[in-house]
Amino acid sequence: MNGDKKPDSHVAVPVILIVDDEPGNIDLASSVLRPDYRIKAATNATTALKIIKADSNIDLILLDIMMPNINGFELCRQLKNDQTTADIPIIFLTAKSQVEDITQGFKLGAVDYITKPLQPDVLSARVKTHVQLHQTRKLLKSQVTTLEENARLREDIERLTHHDLKGPLGVILFELNKIDDKSVSNSIEESVTNLLNMINNSLDIFKIENGTYPLDPDMVDLKHTINRAIKSVRYLSKPKNITIKLIQKQDDLYALAEELLCLSIVNNLLKNAVEASPDNQTINIEVTEQEEMVSIRIENQGAIPEDLRDTIFEKYATSNLVRGSGLGAYSAKLMTEAQNGRIHFDVIDNQKTRFVVELPKY
Template sequence: MLDPILIVDESRLVREAIAKILLSCGVNKSAIACIENMDDAFEFAQFSPISLLICSDSYSDRNPRDFREQLVGILTTKALPLLILSQRTLDESKVPATPSFKVVQNNSISLYKPFKRQHVISALFALTQYDKFTPIVSNTTPEKIIINEAKITKPSILVVDDESSNIDVAAGNLRQYYQVIAAKSGEHALKIINNGKQKIELVLLDIMMPEMDGYQVCSMLKKNPKTTNIPIIFLSAKSEVADMKYGFELGAVDYITKPLNGDLLRARVATHMRLQQQNTALAEQVMMLQENAKLQEDIEKITQHDLKGPLNNILFETYRLTDKAAANSINKAVNNVVDMINNSLNLYKIEQDIYQLTPQRINLNQMINDAINAVSRVSKEKSLNITLTGFEQTQYIYAEPLLCLSIFNNLIKNAVEASQNSDSIMLSLAYEKGYVTFQVINNGVIPKALRATLFNKYTSSNHQTGTGLGTYSAKLMTEVQHGEIYFDIINEQQTLFVVKLPSA
């Protein structure tokens, strides 16, 4: 099985065409990574192995072989096969049906346009000797992967200037990489952008124009929610700091002074186009995360509904039992499970800071006794001695029963599971300055490696297995109720957990 095959090319159509060839050879879709630029590809390589690099030579800042050497520097592999997608085009009549590839310059091959399927596969086999790329000999003309450059959509840039010569200079420097649209007035520019026929991804805007100047155009674009995110670069002979400052205050992303320098113009435009694409991708990712969060909540609700059905049946059947003590015990345990199911969604809402707290007056003594009863079987099996201090006086807290039940059940259950046979567990209650403090002390200590992250998500304390959500959820549920939870190690022999909640 191949590690991810990395395809790096500015053209989406080229990337898709090469990926289709790989898929047709039986390469798993999850083993193909398509990336537009070298910087993003380099970042990808820092977190994923790569077995084969397919890279275009169209990038001006680095050539594919130098880029391959950079990747080898961070990968565990010493050799990384490289297939170079050359921008050079060979005469179609001179392209052989079955080419003979020569591996040159340290395990790399250059492949020239037009990219034919059979040629791509042959080159890949020559590089990797991988069975999936074994060339198929056929008398028929091999299928050609046609990349119609005219159909490749280039990003659209609007150049706004009342002087045709300035538009010509800007267009001449950018036309190779972008679709350049011209407007000779502010009114015309707004009309082009607002009609929606062209998706304008960046505006080069002159300031000094009759009737409506560039500042006015920029202001109107930024006030419109549909156009506010379009990057605007001012082009002007005005080079005073005050002019530039005003332009940035209106929302421009950059300022280039005339006469235009072609290299500077291309570099600035490329930078802001890349930033815009990254912002767009980030916005799409945020939207996807929001949709996933909504889906998670929906799944939680469905799960709750499906689990509650059989639990409700158990509750109904307990009334048929003749042993009323056993029936009451089962009834109470099942109700606790139902409460925990409800809490799973509550925990998610607390994490998202959307939980609506509805506290009430709670008898804390009774709640802790219920938590002790819940672990009574294990306590008896281990012959544990649970001592209570401060329970002679009833303490009331102002909190939510479901959240508190989860907190105290977790802490007491953890103390019982961490204790050895015949150990003692000490539980205490005390009132102090508007808060009721609960403490649990048990023998055994939390490993030093876990102490700093004990309240983090998925950190396990006393368990070798499990989700590690106990202390994490206890912290969230305590703090959302305006309380405090912490732990301490006593003489490296005992663990102390403390929970403080508002007194009622």
């Protein structure tokens, strides 16, 4: 017995399966629901199972309890124990109205319970509610699956890109000693090193975002690391005649962290500082020791605009600026916190900006 309504070819009409051993009950429920749904019907559990296995698009089952051979409770149990059908919502449609019957139905996984004789408005309203919930869950599940697939694809692309790019760049670095002009050689080395750092960092950021980064902290010489970062931003600071000054009163200040992550943090913040600073100014970097942390302060002329101060650490917050991708402060925050550190900024007299990075002391 099947009273399918022909759906519009452009609209996914929800499918309702009515299972009842009384054809009159099927006809009544169908007449109420047919204007809005495609209707399938079965007069016993065996036929219902065949229909369900043949159609993976059933959105809801209206199920009678009192049927010969396999009753509604047993059919519900079978459907809920099968992974392919467990998510289909089931509404019991029956004359059994005892509390223990209703309770058993819910224990088996039914989403609702409608007693006979049918009230068309009640039937229509409850079916509509549960069909919408089911379709919303399917949509969310599909979106989650898509996001997971995209994440895996992105990571695969990142790995392939890293592998394909790092090889040629490594060859360039190896061959630099053959260039007689040391100024050209140094310039190429800085550029290649910056690019290698960007390649390494992109996958690190992705892993940190997803909580899969394998942190392996060790002793990091902050003075050495900061000097590397200063050298790497020379291509930005030199045209603006900006001096970068490192102040560190102690030579033996070490962080319990990862050198490449620390280099990236300082590099990103220094880039931002150079880009934000007026020409012919000085950027001061100060490294100090606290009780259990070491602190890196980077201070430059130029205040962060007021409309960016609340979102500066958000992804792409500064992507509307002339330079940069909007990831500098965001990635610095991710990398700092991934190493059990803290980061914040202060605007001084509305004329200067100071970023403060605190990392565990070695």
